[in-house]
Structures are given as C-alpha cells and as structure tokens.
Amino acid sequence: MKICIDPGHGGKDPGAIGPTGLKEKDITLAVAKKLQQKLSSIAKVTLTREVDESRDLWERSSLANSIGADYFISIHCNSAANQTANGTETLIYKTGGKAEKLAAKVQEKVVRALGTSDRGIKTRPDLHVLARTNMPAILVELAFISNPNEEKLLSNSTYQQKAAHALAEGIANYLGIKLEEDNEKVELTKVIYKEYEMEGFIKSGKTYVEVRKLCEAFGKKVDWNSQKKIVEVKD
Secondary structure, eight states: OEEEEEEOOBTTBOOOBOTTOOBHHHHHHHHHHHHHHHHTTTSEEEESOSSSOOOOHHHHHHHHHHTTOSEEEEEEEEOOSSTTOOOEEEEESOSSSHHHHHHHHHHHHHHHHHTOOEEEEEEOTTOHHHHSOSSOEEEEEEEETTSHHHHHHHTOHHHHHHHHHHHHHHHHHHHTOOOOOIIIIITOOOOOOOOEEETTEEEOSOOHHHHHHHHHHTTOEEEEOTTOOEEEEEO
C-alpha cells in the first residue's frame, strides 16, 4: 500500500494566514508528518514535501503518479473573508468513486475528533491535485485559519495530533485495516518531559508512553493535562 500525503503550500507560498499571523504551510506540514507516523504501520508513506520548501502543483501530482501511489491525501486549512466562517470540509474531483467513499470516512472522523462543524464533501474538479492525480485523491480543509477561534486550535500541537489521528483513522477505516494502538508503536515520538518525582522514583527524559507504562508497573494511575504534563498520580 502506497499513500502520498501532500502538505499544502510551503516555501515562498505561505498559504492562508490567520489573524495572528499563523501560516497555513506550517500547520499542513506539522499535521502531515504526524499522519505519516500514524500510517507507517499500514502503508509506505511519501510526503510531497518534508520541509518548508516550495513545490508547484505539477511536482506534487507528478510525484504521486511516479511512485504509483494508491491514494493521495492533501492537507489544507480553509480561509474566508468572513472570520465567522468555520468547520471542516473534504474536497474530491467527482462523486461516485473511491475518493468519495474515502472522503466520507475521513470527514466523519475529523469532524468528530476536532469538534468542528460538518461542511460536508464537495466536488472541486478545478483543483489540480484532484484532477491530475491518477489515484483516488482527497483534499481535507481541517478548519478555518481565518477564524480566530479555529486559528488558535490549529496552532496547538495537541489539536494537530488529534487531526492527524482522525485522518489516519478515516483512511484505515476505509481500507478495512486496524491501526496499531498509539501506546504500542505509532505514538513513540520522542517528546521529552521535565523530571517528575513521584512515589520516590524519577521519570526523566521519558516519552509519554514510557512514563505511562512505568506508572502502571507501580500500580499507579496518571492523569494528564492537555500538554501531557502529570496532574495527579493515584492508586
């Protein structure tokens, strides 16, 4: 299984810019990298860009076609002149095909995970990456970067992680494949935590998963805040 993930914009093209200056290109790349990690157990994943660099539309579609990708997932943030515009939508080239079925699964998971309003699935045959890719292709508009509330959410790493996980779940659900549990493999990202002293032992430089397992070994339950900082340890 080969999946091509396309982080929208990049380099000289910042994409849409939010009220506080948040750039779409940064959000799409962050989510794309997280999604790549989550899909690595079920597919060979290629990104159209791995750093903040320019990639024109032909380069993106040509890369996906040249590697024989089975699916193409483009990640974007929406924008509108009206700052109250909000929600998630998924774009496809036309209805009635595999792309529409994939889009339905992804849209459902993302809306549920992010708590955004459901703007549905829309056809956009004018979009190059949907029209010029040889495989089923979808373009996901996660949320409106032009909306101050959604911009704030998009800038949050935990929210980005939720978005990536929802995208992965939608893709896996469509494929009929079960993702590996986050606490087993997919989420072994090297997030370094400050030292925590609990019940006489120190957890230093451990990942979230490692700390959780260590606490469980000592028969403890850990409550975390949104930054995965330890809030409480109890039996």
